[in-house]
Amino acid sequence: MSHSYIAPVELEKAYRLLNHGPTVLVSAQHGDDCNVMAAAWACALEFKPAKVSVVLDKSTKTRQLVEQSGYFTLQVPCYAQLNMTKQLGTISKLDDPQKLEHCGVELFYQEDLSSPLVSGCIAWLVCKIIPEPHNQSAHDLFIGSVVGAWADSRVFRDGHWHFQDAPKELRSLHYIAGGTFYLIGEEVKADI
Amino acid sequence: MSHSYIAPVELEKAYRLLNHGPTVLVSAQHGDDCNVMAAAWACALEFKPAKVSVVLDKSTKTRQLVEQSGYFTLQVPCYAQLNMTKQLGTISKLDDPQKLEHCGVELFYQEDLSSPLVSGCIAWLVCKIIPEPHNQSAHDLFIGSVVGAWADSRVFRDGHWHFQDAPKELRSLHYIAGGTFYLIGEEVKADI
Ligand SMILES: Cc1cc2nc3c(=O)[nH]c(=O)nc-3n(C[C@H](O)[C@H](O)[C@H](O)COP(=O)(O)O)c2cc1C
Numbered sequence: 126m127s128h129s130y131i132a133p134v135e136l137e138k139a140y141r142l143l144n145h146g147p148t149v150l151v152s153a154q155h156g157d158d159c160n161v162m163a164a165a166w167a168c169a170l171e172f173k174p175a176k177v178s179v180v181l182d183k184s185t186k187t188r189q190l191v192e193q194s195g196y197f198t199l200q201v202p203c204y205a206q207l208n209m210t211k212q213l214g215t216i217s218k219l220d221d222p223q224k225l226e227h228c229g230v231e232l233f234y235q236e237d238l239s240s241p242l243v244s245g246c247i248a249w250l251v252c253k254i255i256p257e258p259h260n261q262s263a264h265d266l267f268i269g270s271v272v273g274a275w276a277d278s279r280v281f282r283d284g285h286w287h288f289q290d291a292p293k294e295l296r297s298l299h300y301i302a303g304g305t306f307y308l309i310g311e312e313v314k315a316d317i
Numbered sequence: 318m319s320h321s322y323i324a325p326v327e328l329e330k331a332y333r334l335l336n337h338g339p340t341v342l343v344s345a346q347h348g349d350d351c352n353v354m355a356a357a358w359a360c361a362l363e364f365k366p367a368k369v370s371v372v373l374d375k376s377t378k379t380r381q382l383v384e385q386s387g388y389f390t391l392q393v394p395c396y397a398q399l400n401m402t403k404q405l406g407t408i409s410k411l412d413d414p415q416k417l418e419h420c421g422v423e424l425f426y427q428e429d430l431s432s433p434l435v436s437g438c439i440a441w442l443v444c445k446i447i448p449e450p451h452n453q454s455a456h457d458l459f460i461g462s463v464v465g466a467w468a469d470s471r472v473f474r475d476g477h478w479h480f481q482d483a484p485k486e487l488r489s490l491h492y493i494a495g496g497t498f499y500l501i502g503e504e505v506k507a508d509i
Pocket residue numbers: 148160161162163164165166167180181182184185186187188210211212213214215216217218219224300
């Protein structure tokens with residue numbers, strides 16, 4: 126898989142990668158153990174310094190790796206990854222140690238960061254946990270500061286999404302329930 | 318404005334109103350003082366009991382009313398309300414006491430709840446604050462438990478969104494930046 130389309134995103138613009146409410150994939154690695162799960166409950170939390178939040182249930186393997194490593198990556202999957210996204214949100218690595226192979230996940234790394242990124246996504250935010258024991262235990266809520274952000278320049282450039290000019294396969298996924306998602310649709314502009 | 322399409326949503330399904338990441342309007346009332354602002358940073362937090370989170374900046378009038386009353390309503394605006402949504406997110410009632418009139422907002426109330434709802438939206442979640450002083454001060458993050466939920470049955474029924482069968486004017490808005498939004502698009506289903 127080629128990564129030639131991947132371009133860095135200024136950290137102060139990283140919130141725009143999540144602003145339109147896409148479902149994300151959460152990845153994490155501790156030692157040699159890496160994993161990925163789907164998450165609809167991810168959100169931007171602060172512009173500068175860029176922060177995000179994500180809900181990670183106590184039953185997930187991904188949460189264990191996030192807690193062990195102190196890092197997580199949020200990445201935005203696209204229509205081409207619909208089945209993979211569903212599977213990453215259905216299978217647990219606690220039940221299937223070969224989860225990533227079975228889901229067809231290919232990982233890569235940026236620069237000197239040890240957090241894994243999922244190939245074929247359209248945006249990535251590598252985040253360092255801000256420890257919040259109450260939020261983590263009472264609400265399963267993890268807050269992270271964004272330490273690196275990248276996007277696929279075919280759909281995100283100059284600080285904006287450009288879905289309308291790109292192939293449908295690159296549209297973000299917005300989860301409903303079961304196996305049902307919506308694709309992001311048409312761009313509209315307020316004229317006031 | 319007719320409210321004949323509005324149907325209650327089971328609280329355990331209320332998260333589905335936010336799951337696909339729409340931009341919301343946040344309304345609140347204290348005594349006779351009511352207000353509405355736009356918020357892209359709202360998210361579901363728990364299925365049961367249903368909980369949500371929303372980021373409310375310290376500079377907003379809406380936050381003052383939320384803190385004073387202990388309640389907020391999240392509602393999902395639609396394409397027909399594009400300009401109103403932009404304006405509600407640009408003008409502060411602290412600067413313009415006639416903000417709601419100037420933005421064309423019409424409010425209504427459900428049953429015995431004193432939280433105002435914005436007419437013409439496609440879903441509403443009335444929420445009671447779970448007091449979290451640290452989250453509110455450090456992260457501007459408000460957590461609420463959902464005490465009532467309703468949706469426009471033309472686009473949400475049987476626990477699912479049905480955007481594809483409804484007029485485009487009823488599609489949810491997904492904020493990017495400036496005056497630019499995307500409409501929610503096409504429904505797709507994982508086949509695995
Ligand atoms: C589209 C989708 C979105 C999901 N969103 C979340 C979420 O926001 N938080 C969460 O804890 N689980 C969420 N899940 C469930 C996890 O992805 C699921 O439990 C997964 O199997 C955990 O994998 P793991 O144990 O290998 O980490 C979602 C599932 C799907 C299909």
